[in-house]
Every structure is written in C-alpha cells, then in structure tokens.
Amino acid sequence: MLDERKANVLRAVVEEYIATAQPVGSGHVTRAPGINVSAATVRNDMALLEQEGYLYQPHTSAGRVPTEKGYRFFVDSLTTPGRLGGAEAQQVRNFFAHAHGELERMLQDTSRLLSSLTAYTAVVVGPPHEAATVRSVQLVSLTSTVVLVVVVLSNGVIEKRTIDLAAETDEAAVADAGRRLCELLVGRPLTEAAKVDLTERDSADPLLVAGLRALGDEPPEEPDVYLAGTSNMAAAFDAVSTVQEILRILEQHFVVVSLLKDVLDRGLSVAIGTETGVQPLSDCSVVVAPYEVDGEPLGSIGVLGPTRMNYPQAMAAVAVVSERLGRRLSEG
Amino acid sequence: MLDERKANVLRAVVEEYIATAQPVGSGHVTRAPGINVSAATVRNDMALLEQEGYLYQPHTSAGRVPTEKGYRFFVDSLTTPGRLGGAEAQQVRNFFAHAHGELERMLQDTSRLLSSLTAYTAVVVGPPHEAATVRSVQLVSLTSTVVLVVVVLSNGVIEKRTIDLAAETDEAAVADAGRRLCELLVGRPLTEAAKVDLTERDSADPLLVAGLRALGDEPPEEPDVYLAGTSNMAAAFDAVSTVQEILRILEQHFVVVSLLKDVLDRGLSVAIGTETGVQPLSDCSVVVAPYEVDGEPLGSIGVLGPTRMNYPQAMAAVAVVSERLGRRLSEG
DNA sequence: GTTAGCACTCGGTATCATCGAGTGCTGACA
DNA sequence: TGTCAGCACTCGATGATACCGAGTGCTAAC
Numbered sequence: 001m002l003d004e005r006k007a008n009v010l011r012a013v014v015e016e017y018i019a020t021a022q023p024v025g026s027g028h029v030t031r032a033p034g035i036n037v038s039a040a041t042v043r044n045d046m047a048l049l050e051q052e053g054y055l056y057q058p059h060t061s062a063g064r065v066p067t068e069k070g071y072r073f074f075v076d077s078l079t080t081p082g083r084l085g086g087a088e089a090q091q092v093r094n095f096f097a098h099a100h101g102e103l104e105r106m107l108q109d110t111s112r113l114l115s116s117l118t119a120y121t122a123v124v125v126g127p128p129h130e131a132a133t134v135r136s137v138q139l140v141s142l143t144s145t146v147v148l149v150v151v152v153l154s155n156g157v158i159e160k161r162t163i164d165l166a167a168e169t170d171e172a173a174v175a176d177a178g179r180r181l182c183e184l185l186v187g188r189p190l191t192e193a194a195k196v197d198l199t200e201r202d203s204a205d206p207l208l209v210a211g212l213r214a215l216g217d218e219p220p221e222e223p224d225v226y227l228a229g230t231s232n233m234a235a236a237f238d239a240v241s242t243v244q245e246i247l248r249i250l251e252q253h254f255v256v257v258s259l260l261k262d263v264l265d266r267g268l269s270v271a272i273g274t275e276t277g278v279q280p281l282s283d284c285s286v287v288v289a290p291y292e293v294d295g296e297p298l299g300s301i302g303v304l305g306p307t308r309m310n311y312p313q314a315m316a317a318v319a320v321v322s323e324r325l326g327r328r329l330s331e332g
Numbered sequence: 333m334l335d336e337r338k339a340n341v342l343r344a345v346v347e348e349y350i351a352t353a354q355p356v357g358s359g360h361v362t363r364a365p366g367i368n369v370s371a372a373t374v375r376n377d378m379a380l381l382e383q384e385g386y387l388y389q390p391h392t393s394a395g396r397v398p399t400e401k402g403y404r405f406f407v408d409s410l411t412t413p414g415r416l417g418g419a420e421a422q423q424v425r426n427f428f429a430h431a432h433g434e435l436e437r438m439l440q441d442t443s444r445l446l447s448s449l450t451a452y453t454a455v456v457v458g459p460p461h462e463a464a465t466v467r468s469v470q471l472v473s474l475t476s477t478v479v480l481v482v483v484v485l486s487n488g489v490i491e492k493r494t495i496d497l498a499a500e501t502d503e504a505a506v507a508d509a510g511r512r513l514c515e516l517l518v519g520r521p522l523t524e525a526a527k528v529d530l531t532e533r534d535s536a537d538p539l540l541v542a543g544l545r546a547l548g549d550e551p552p553e554e555p556d557v558y559l560a561g562t563s564n565m566a567a568a569f570d571a572v573s574t575v576q577e578i579l580r581i582l583e584q585h586f587v588v589v590s591l592l593k594d595v596l597d598r599g600l601s602v603a604i605g606t607e608t609g610v611q612p613l614s615d616c617s618v619v620v621a622p623y624e625v626d627g628e629p630l631g632s633i634g635v636l637g638p639t640r641m642n643y644p645q646a647m648a649a650v651a652v653v654s655e656r657l658g659r660r661l662s663e664g
Numbered sequence: 665g666t667t668a669g670c671a672c673t674c675g676g677t678a679t680c681a682t683c684g685a686g687t688g689c690t691g692a693c694a
Numbered sequence: 695t696g697t698c699a700g701c702a703c704t705c706g707a708t709g710a711t712a713c714c715g716a717g718t719g720c721t722a723a724c
Contacts, residue, residue, distance in 0.1 A: 025717050038667050043718065061673040061717050102492050136472045140484045150482060150490065152472045158482065158492060160434050230562065231579035240572050247563035357686050370698045375687070393686050393704040 002052075007077065008034055009045045010054055014066045014074040018308050023063030068273040068307070071285070075270050075311050082316035088117050089320075096324050103127075103157060103329075108226045110301065110325050115229025117317040120236070120305035121250070125257055126224035127298045132157060134185045139178035139211065144168040149181075149211050151190060159190060161214040169207055177207040190215060223299060225253040236306040237283065245280040250304075260300045263288045270315065273307050283307055287314045289322035293329045301325065334384075339409065340366055341377045342386055346398045346406040350640050355395030400605040400639070403617070407602050407643050414648035420449050421652075428656050435459075435489060435661075440558045442633065442657055447561025449649040452568070452637035453582070457589055458556035459630045464489060466517040471510035471543065476500040481513075481543050483522060491522060493546040501539055509539040522547060555631060557585040568638040569615065577612040582636075592632045595620045602647065605639050615639055619646045621654035625661045633657065 002010065012032035016024045026042040029035055035042065046064050049055045054073060055064040066074070084092065095113050099106055107124045114122035132153035140148045145168055151159040184196050194216025202208055227250060234243050249255055259278055263271045263286060271277075272285045281304075288302040301322050303314045334342065344364035348356045358371040358378060367374065378396050381387045386402040389395075398406070416424065427445050431438055439456045446454035464485035472480045477500055483491040516528050526548025534540055559582060566575050581587055591610055595603045595618060603609075604617045617639045622629040633654050635646045 023717090027717075039717095040667050040669090040719095041665085044666090047719075057718090059674065060719095061675075061715095063717065102494065135474070136470070138468070138470050138482070140468045142467070148484060150470070150484060152480060152482060158490060160490060162434065228583070231576050231583055234566070234572050234576035234579055238572055240566050240570055240575060243572060243575060244563050244566035247566055251560070251563055355686090359686075371686095372688095372698050372700090373696085376697090379688075389687085391705065392688095393684095393706075395686065 002049075002054075002073070005037070006045045006049060007073075009042055010049055010066075010070060011074055011077065013046070013049075013055060013064055014070060017066055018310055021308060023058055023065050025063035028063070066308075068275065071272045071307060071311075072275075075272070075315075078312060078315070081319065082312035084117070084313075084316050084320055088317065091117065092320055092324060096328050099328055104224065104226075106328075107224070107299075108228075110321065111226040111228035114301060114303060114317060114321050115232065117321070118303050118305070118310075118314050119229070120232050120303045120309060120314065121230050122228045123256055123260065123302045123304060124226040124228075125260055125299045125301070126226070127157065128223045129153075129157060129159065130189060130191045133187055133189050137178065137181040137185055139174045139181070139207070141169070141171065141174050144170075147174060147207065147211070149214060151185075151215065153190065159215070161211075163207075163210040163214045165206065165210060167206070173205075173207055177205055177211060180205070180208055181211055184212075185215075192216075222254050222257050225256050227256075233304075236309075242283060246284065246304075249278060249280050259286065260288050260302050263302075264290060264300060269318075270311065285309050285311075287311070287318045289318045291322040291326040291329070293326055298326070298329065334381075334386075334405070337369070338377045338381060339405075341374055342381055342398075342402060343406055343409065345378070345381075345387060345396055346402060349398055350642055353640060355390055355397050357395035360395070398640075400607065403604045403639060403643075404607075407604070407647075410644060410647070413651065414644035416449070416645075416648050416652055420649065423449065424652055424656060428660050431660055436556065436558075438660075439556070439631075440560075442653065443558040443560035446633060446635060446649060446653050447564065449653070450635050450637070450642075450646050451561070452564050452635045452641060452646065453562050454560045455588055455592065455634045455636060456558040457592055457631045457633070458558070459489065460555045461485075461489060461491065462521060462523045465519055465521050469510065469513040469517055471506045471513070471539075473501070473503065473506050476502075479506060479539065479543070481546055483517075483547065485522065491547075493543075495539075495542045495546045497538065497542060499538070505537075505539055509537055509543060512537070512540055513543055516544075517547075524548075554586050554589055557588050559588075565636075568641075574615060578616065578636075581610060581612050591618065592620050592634050595634075596622060596632060601650075602643065617641050617643075619643070619650045621650045623654040623658040623661070625658055630658070630661065 009029055012029045012035055013024045016028050016032065026039040026046060029042045030037070030039050046055060050057060050064065053067055054070040056067050057064055092113070099109065103126070107126050111122045111124040134151055135154050136152045138150045140150060142148055142162070145165045147163050147165065147169070149161045149163065153159060180202065185193060193212050196212065230247060230250060233246050237243050255278065259276060262277055269289060270285060270287050274282045276284065276286055283306060284304055285307045286302050286304050288300055290297040290300045292298065301318060303318055305314065341361055344361045344367055345356045348360050348364065358374040361367055361374045362369070362371050378387060382389060382396065385399055386405060387396040388399050390397060424445070431441065435458070439458050443454045443456040466483055467486050468484045470482045472482060474480050474494070477497045479495050479497065479501070481493045481495060485491060512534065517525060525544050528544065562579060562582060565578050569575050587610065591608060594609060601621060602617060602619050606614045608616065608618055615638060616636055618634050618636050620632055620634040622632045624630065633650060635650055637646065
C-alpha cells in the first residue's frame with residue numbers, strides 16, 4: 001500500500017511530532033535517520049501521504065501532523081515489541097520484588113507504578129466482583145440489631161454488607177445463621193445468593209433471609225478502578241478545558257471500565273483518538289492489556305495519554321507490567 | 333479596626349471578585365447594596381484598604397483584588413452561618429435518606445455529594461485505622477500455605493492481611509489459631525497486636541505467631557482519602573500548570589490528610605492560600621469540618637477550591653454534610 | 665524518479681495607536 | 695472634617711500593520 005520510503009517518511013513524521021508536538025516540515029524529516037532523499041522528495045511524499053489521509057496540514061505553509069490513520073499505521077508497523085529503558089526495567093523488578101499486601105492495595109500500587117513508568121495516566125481495573133466463588137461467610141454483630149456480613153471470595157476480594165434487623169438478635173442466632181450461610185454459599189458465585197433454595201426451616205430465620213437478600217440484591221457492582229497520575233493529563237494538553245473534560249470522564253469509573261473492556265473486546269491493544277469511542281477522549285489514546293492469573297484474564301491495565309503519546313514506550317510498559325502483575329497474582 | 337463603611341466596601345469587593353474573577357473598580361462597589369456613597373469616597377477607602385493590606389492592585393489603572401488578609405476578614409466577618417439553597421438542601425436530604433452500604437462506599441459517595449453541592453473538589457478523610465478496637469478475627473485459608481486474616485473493627489472498617497507459611501497447614505489448625513486470635517485480640521485496638529503476651533503453647537503455633545506479626549507489623553496506615561470532583565479544579569484556574577501542581581498534591585494522600593488535620597488542629601475551619609501551609613496550594617482555600625460519631629470526631633471532610641471560592645456556600649455545605657454524615661454514622 | 669531553485673503562503677512576533685475602565689488628586693460644599 | 699464632582703493620567707486590552715521565516719508546491723534540469 002505505502003511503499004517503503006513513504007512508510008519511513010510517515011514514521012519519521014510521527015516520531016518527530018511525538019517528540020516535539022510541533023508540525024513537522026520536510027526539513028526535519030530529512031534529518032531523521034534512514035531518510036536519504038532530499039527535502040523536495042520528502043515534500044512530494046508528504047503531499048501524497050496527506051491525500052491518503054495519513055497526515056494533515058494545519059494551514060498552507062505549515063508542516064504536517066499525523067492523523068489518527070497516521071498514528072494507526074505507525075502503531076501497526078511497530079514490529080519490535082519495544083523494550084523498557086534500564087532504569088524503568090529496574091523499577092519494575094524492584095516493585096514486584098517488594099510488592100505485598102492485599103489485592104486492592106497491590107492494584108493501586110501497580111497503577112502508580114505504571115503511571116510513573118510512562119508519565120501518563122494509568123488505569124488498573126480490578127477483577128469483576130461476580131466472577132469469584134465464595135470462600136467463606138462470616139456474620140459479625142455490630143449492635144443488637146445491626147449485623148455485618150463479610151464474604152471472602154476466591155480471588156481475595158472481600159465483600160461486606162450490613163443488615164438492619166427489625167428485632168434484636170443474640171450471638172447464638174448470629175452464629176447459627178452464619179454457619180448455615182457458609183453451607184449454602186461456599187463454593188458458589190455470589191450472584192447465586194439470590195437464587196439458593198431454602199428449606200422451610202431456613203425461611204423461618206429472619207437473619208438468614210436478610211443476609212441472603214443483602215448479598216443477592218445488590219446490583220452487581222462495577223469492578224474497582226484504580227487511577228494514578230491524573231496530574232499528567234494536565235501536562236499533556238495546553239487547554240484547561242480539554243483537561244477538565246478528560247478528568248470528568250475519568251471520574252466516571254464505569255466509563256473507564258467499559259472503555260478498556262471495549263478496546264480489548266475489539267481485539268485491540270491500542271485505541272487512538274475517536275477509536276476510543278468516547279467523544280471527550282478524541283485527543284487521547286489508550287494502551288491496554290489484560291492481566292491473567294492462571295491463564296484466565298482477571299482484569300485489565302492501561303495507560304491514557306495524548307494521541308501523540310510515546311506508543312512504543314507505553315506499549316512496552318503496559319505489556320511488561322501486565323505480565324508481571326499476572327505472574328505475581330498467580331503466586332500469591 | 334476597620335470602620336463600618338470600610339468593612340462594607342471590603343466585603344463588597346470580595347463578593348464581586350468571587351462572582352466575576354475580575355479586579356473590582358470603585359464603580360462596581362457603588363452599585364453593591366448597602367453602599368450609599370460616591371465612587372470617589374469608595375476610592376479613598378479602597379486606597380486605605382490597600383495600605384492596610386486587605387486589597388491589592390494588579391497594576392496602576394486597574395481595580396482591586398482581595399489579598400489573603402482581605403479574604404480572611406471577609407470569612408471572619410461572616411456571622412450568619414450561611415444557608416444552602418433549596419435544591420441543594422433537598423439533594424442532601426435525598427442523599428442521606430437513601431445512603432446505605434459500607435463505610436468506604438458511604439464516604440466515597442459523601443465526597444461526591446459535597447463536590448456536587450459546591451462545584452469544587454471534595455475531600456473526605458476516613459477514620460484512622462488504629463483508633464478502633466477489634467470486633468472479630470477470622471482466618472481463611474486461600475491455599476494450603478497462604479492464609480488470609482480478616483479483622484472487623486468496631487468502626488466497621490475491615491482490615492485484612494495475607495500470611496505466607498513455610499509449611500502446609502490444615503483446616504483444623506487454621507480454625508484453632510483463629511479462635512485463639514479472637515480470644516487474644518477482640519476488644520483491643522489493632523495496634524496492640526504486636527504486644528500481646530503469648531503463652532508458651534501459643535508461641536509454638538506458627539500460624540498464630542505469623543498472624544499476630546502480620547497484624548502488628550504493618551506500619552499504621554494513613555486513613556483513607558476519598559476525593560471527588562477533581563475536574564472542578566481545572567475549571568477554577570486558567571493556567572494548566574497550576575492545575576497540574578494542584579492535582580499532583582491531591583495524588584499524595586498523606587499530604588491531604590495532614591493538611592486537613594493541621595487546619596483543624598489550628599482551630600480553623602477555613603484555610604486561605606498560604607494558610608494551608610502547602611506551597612502549591614497558595615492559590616487555593618480549604619473549608620474543613622470534622623464529623624463526629626457519638627460525640628467523638630471520627631474523620632474530616634473538606635472542600636478545596638480557588639482562594640476566590642464562594643465561602644458562605646462552601647462553609648454551609650461542609651457544615652451541613654459533616655453534621656448529617658456524623659448523625660447517619662451514629663445510627664448505623 | 666530525484667532534486668535544486670524559486671516564488672509564494674501564512675502563522676507568529678513585534679510595533680504602534682487607540683480605547684476605556686479605573687485611578688489619585690484637587691477644590692468645593694455641607 | 696468628611697464627602698464628592700471633576701479631571702488629568704495610567705496602562706492593559708484590543709486591533710491594525712509590517713515583517714520574518716519556516717514551510718510549501720511547482721518547474722525545470724539531471
């Protein structure tokens with residue numbers, strides 16, 4: 001489609017633009033390594049690349065800027081997977097050598113790591129709550145009419161609900177109901193709590209019924225989202241209104257979750273500009289990867305930056321971190 | 333100190349500046365209600381207010397802008413506590429009528445509420461982890477060598493730790509150690525886990541020892557911070573670099589925690605500009621209040637906005653929400 | 665097909681004049 | 695003495711104008 005030289009010119013333009021954020025003129029391209037033709041020839045190629053929709057010219061006498069199609073070509077033409085710098089690789093090793101603590105904490109820290117590696121905004125999406133099976137159920141009375149239900153799930157996530165009772169209850173009843181709940185739920189996904197078959201005797205226990213309802217009723221929550229480095233968004237744009245729009249999107253966690261999910265569902269690892277499907281993110285790109293525990297995808301991690309982001313670096317960081325995170329979680 | 337009229341002029345300037353974000357000229361002040369003197373007189377007063385450090389002039393032929401001292405006078409001179417608008421009051425009532433779920437979720441939602449009420453950034457600081465006493469301890473084995481310790485605290489917060497064992501263990505040992513942990517810890521603050529006296533028999537149980545160490549070793553964590561409406565910071569400033577600096581501060585949760593704590597410790601409910609003690613926040617103000625459960629301060633809530641924020645409204649919102657939140661938590 | 669040369673385009677920057685909101689001061693008045 | 699109308703003055707914001715230079719497209723020669 002594009003002959004070798006035009007592809008090189010396009011790549012040079014993208015790289016230069018990513019580095020400088022300035023429209024790239026033919027002169028700069030000739031200075032790029034691998035380009036051994038004159039500026040005039042480059043100009044001819046660039047005019048053609050513009051006709052084909054890979055570049056565009058902000059105004060007549062300016063250099064060229066990549067379009068989404070241009071970035072897409074650039075990303076698709078990256079063959080070498082991209083390596084992290086020495087310092088970054090060391091940082092990742094350090095992090096996973098010392099990573100500890102619970103799932104939430106670990107995902108939050110991973111998000112910080114990714115943001116620090118890339119200088120963009122990092123997103124980590126936790127495992128969906130409904131997927132895991134119940135490992136244990138415990139009832140704890142907080143007051144005589146308020147009982148806390150604590151459910152430990154197989155993925156380490158802890159779900160809790162409070163139930164308010166009409167009548168007072170005592171420790172023995174709480175212990176009884178707790179034991180029965182264990183019997184009923186352990187080994188099954190939490191979403192089935194609403195549909196368990198109750199014996200007549202079970203139905204007579206208000207605590208048991210209320211507990212099951214509390215567990216089953218809740219709408220299946222969105223997975224948790226851990227953001228880090230949102231301040232980096234402010235560094236990437238110079239219009240404060242753009243920054244505001246993007247931050248507003250990031251505050252809506254369900255949008256972020258479905259954004260990453262959509263991208264992965266489409267089989268992509270990078271979504272550029274409007275490819276994200278979120279209008280206010282049309283100046284942004286996302287690099288995504290799932291992380292897998294024991295071969296099963298658990299959640300996803302990603303990096304959000306301006307469309308002129310450093311794709312090779314971001315892709316390398318996301319790939320390495322998702323791989324290491326999955327491995328670390330498989331161990332723990 | 334300031335005679336009545338000068339105080340009125342100062343208040344008028346502050347109010348006008350808060351509303352318009354433009355330097356206020358003598359003409360505008362005369363149009364304010366309660367000012368019944370000529371522009372020339374206002375000019376004399378304003379010149380004096382500038383000498384005294386309440387106002388300052390960006391340049392010779394411009395209007396006046398309040399200094400921190402000016403805002404401080406304005407805030408201190410607010411006698412009427414400030415009422416929420418009808419729609420806002422309704423929103424608060426609605427929220428607390430339907431508020432439910434666990435502590436974390438509730439604090440997160442409260443943060444959103446406060447941000448939505450004020451159109452600034454809201455901060456909610458959760459209860460300090462070390463304060464509460466242990467209500468229940470449970471051990472759950474995740475694999476044969478990994479055990480999860482789940483501690484329910486009296487304030488509803490759930491602490492969890494994983495322990496990795498050198499040797500495999502069985503359900504019976506886990507149950508035994510769990511029961512013993514309950515005996516040792518229930519009713520005591522978690523911070524004492526490291527210092528409990530062990531019998532000789534206790535010391536022989538590796539699971540028990542490891543569990544206590546896991547609970548006691550962890551450095552006392554910072555209280556949780558729940559932010560909402562950070563995108564509003566972008567709307568409040570027009571320099572993208574300012575926004576970035578502020579966001580960067582907000583990402584450091586321990587700074588936010590100690591900021592609110594410092595302000596309250598100084599006996600203030602409002603910190604203006606450099607009064608915050610955080611250099612990058614010198615263009616911001618914070619309005620803070622503790623929320624109390626059963627008379628005891630549990631945590632704090634606050635609003636962060638530009639120094640030219642709408643103080644009466646923000647103070648009213650913070651006061652109402654902290655009061656209602658405390659009341660709601662005292663019930664649940 | 666490539667390239668040197670060249671006329672041309674147009675955003676960015678600097679210069680300058682104009683405009684007007686706002687000031688401080690002066691002198692009159694109650 | 696405090697208030698205020700009048701007035702000359704200041705200075706940022708706005709807009710017009712000129713200029714510069716990076717960058718272009720085209721043409722003609724190799």
